[in-house]
Amino acid sequence: MEIQSIKNRFGIIGNSPALNYALQVAAQVSNTELTVLINGESGVGKEVFSQIIHALSSRKHNPFIAVNCGAIPEGTIDSELFGHEKGSFTGAVDARKGYFETVNGGTLFMDEIAEMPLGTQARLLRVLEAGEFIRVGSSKVLKTDVRVIAATNKDLLAATQNGRFREDLYYRLNTVPIRVPALRERKEDIILLFRKFAVDFAEKYKAAPIQLDEEAKNVLINYSWPGNVRELKNIAEQISVLSQDKTLTGTDIRRFLPDHQGTRLPMLVNGQGINGHADFMNERDILYKLFFDMKKDVTELKKMFLDILQNPGGAAAAGARVNDAYLHDLSMVHENETLTAKPLMPSSAQPVIISDNGIQDHTEVDESLNIMDKEKELIIKALKKHRGKRKDAASDLGISERTLYRKLKEYYIEE
Numbered sequence: 168m169e170i171q172s173i174k175n176r177f178g179i180i181g182n183s184p185a186l187n188y189a190l191q192v193a194a195q196v197s198n199t200e201l202t203v204l205i206n207g208e209s210g211v212g213k214e215v216f217s218q219i220i221h222a223l224s225s226r227k228h229n230p231f232i233a234v235n236c237g238a239i240p241e242g243t244i245d246s247e248l249f250g251h252e253k254g255s256f257t258g259a260v261d262a263r264k265g266y267f268e269t270v271n272g273g274t275l276f277m278d279e280i281a282e283m284p285l286g287t288q289a290r291l292l293r294v295l296e297a298g299e300f301i302r303v304g305s306s307k308v309l310k311t312d313v314r315v316i317a318a319t320n321k322d323l324l325a326a327t328q329n330g331r332f333r334e335d336l337y338y339r340l341n342t343v344p345i346r347v348p349a350l351r352e353r354k355e356d357i358i359l360l361f362r363k364f365a366v367d368f369a370e371k372y373k374a375a376p377i378q379l380d381e382e383a384k385n386v387l388i389n390y391s392w393p394g395n396v397r398e399l400k401n402i403a404e405q406i407s408v409l410s411q412d413k414t415l416t417g418t419d420i421r422r423f424l425p426d427h428q429g430t431r432l433p434m435l436v437n438g439q440g441i442n443g444h445a446d447f448m449n450e451r452d453i454l455y456k457l458f459f460d461m462k463k464d465v466t467e468l469k470k471m472f473l474d475i476l477q478n479p480g481g482a483a484a485a486g487a488r489v490n491d492a493y494l495h496d497l498s499m500v501h502e503n504e505t506l507t508a509k510p511l512m513p514s515s516a517q518p519v520i521i522s523d524n525g526i527q528d529h530t531e532v533d534e535s536l537n538i539m540d541k542e543k544e545l546i547i548k549a550l551k552k553h554r555g556k557r558k559d560a561a562s563d564l565g566i567s568e569r570t571l572y573r574k575l576k577e578y579y580i581e582e
Contacts, residue, residue: 170194177219179212180363181356185348189216196343197223202295204280204340205318207347210397213318216345217276220316229273232266237279244287246303255304267300267311280317280340281326288333291315295339315340350392350399357388360396364403375413377406382417390424543578546571550580 170190173179179190196203197220205213214233221231239247246256250265266275277283283291294300295315299308317340326332350357361379369376379387392398405423412419545564553559561571574580 183353202342203316205345209320210395211347217316221274230270231274233276235278237282241284249300251303252305274314276316278318281319281321292336350395368407378414383415383420386417386420
């Protein structure tokens with residue numbers, strides 16, 4: 168079947184080479200019985216590819232069911248997939264067929280396959296290799312003829328290396344891989360898709376379709392689209408409903424786009440990333456930024472100590488600000504604070520002056536220039552000034568309330 172015919176039949180819009188190749192692979196593999204693994208970010212339309220494979224296969228007149236493995240609780244997923252016998256667990260008042268029985272002869276699309284528990288993965292592997300399964304609470308082996316199409320938005324190979332996904336199941340599922348490109352990789356398709364969605368929503372809400380000027384088109388094309396086609400469709404609907412002017416400029420479009428454009432550092436929790444993957448978050452990037460910020464702090468320290476020579480009395484506030492900035496950088500690892508900030512100068516150290524001529528000892532200053540002493544003194548004064556109110560004292564000191572609380576403990580200051 169020609170690629171354009173498939174696009175027309177399933178309402179697929181776009182002409183990017185990556186999209187056309189994915190459709191070509193789907194069409195070629197559809198008439199086989201091979202297991203397919205569809206890879207792609209959330210919102211790219213992986214389920215549409217599973218429907219294409221089923222509709223073009225010899226199983227097209229048999230059942231097709233899509234299952235989201237991530238949405239089924241771990242305690243019931245075995246029952247959902249393989250069925251259960253009466254009384255096999257609390258609440259099992261009747262025997263029930265699972266998807267592998269009800270879809271016998273058809274196609275089962277298993278989305279978010281990476282979220283499947285390891286025990287269920289072992290059961291699925293047996294189905295794929297032998298066409299056999301056992302209901303929960305039974306010992307009878309049942310046969311099934313189901314074609315499995317799996318999909319994931321995660322790196323399954325990395326998951327196998329981390330022990331979260333069975334390696335044998337990965338290679339069994341990955342017989343034919345299909346990668347659905349992200350929308351940002353299909354820049355030439357973005358305006359085509361937006362125009363189609365705008366026309367559809369104009370008909371739905373009985374309004375004039377949205378028109379874009381050149382600047383607006385460039386804004387859409389250069390946006391990163393983390394939500395892919397799903398996000399583009401939602402944005403088109405928002406604009407169709409909320410925009411009074413039906414010809415939009417770049418400024419108009421930006422009002423509807425979330426701020427995903429900035430570089431955001433990942434947050435590590437207990438040494439792991441957002442999804443529990445240490446490798447998902449690049450710790451090297453965090454360290455690079457930390458060292459860069461520390462370099463800026465050292466530059467500020469140099470300026471501060473040079474100011475001490477000229478104005479010793481005004482150094483305390485500057486020292487408090489620099490030290491607080493340093494502590495803030497080192498506490499970037501969320502609430503766990505796995506990095507512990509050290510004082511910029513030990514209490515026993517002699518003040519050192521850094522000048523353009525090198526490092527010089529400065530021991531003839533009557534007033535103590537120790538940053539920690541000055542900081543403690545400022546904190547005590549601020550608390551007295553605001554009658555012990557931490558929030559007001561922290562605001563006056565130019566630090567966060569959380570930082571103030573930490574320093575109260577550090578300096579053993581009683582409120």
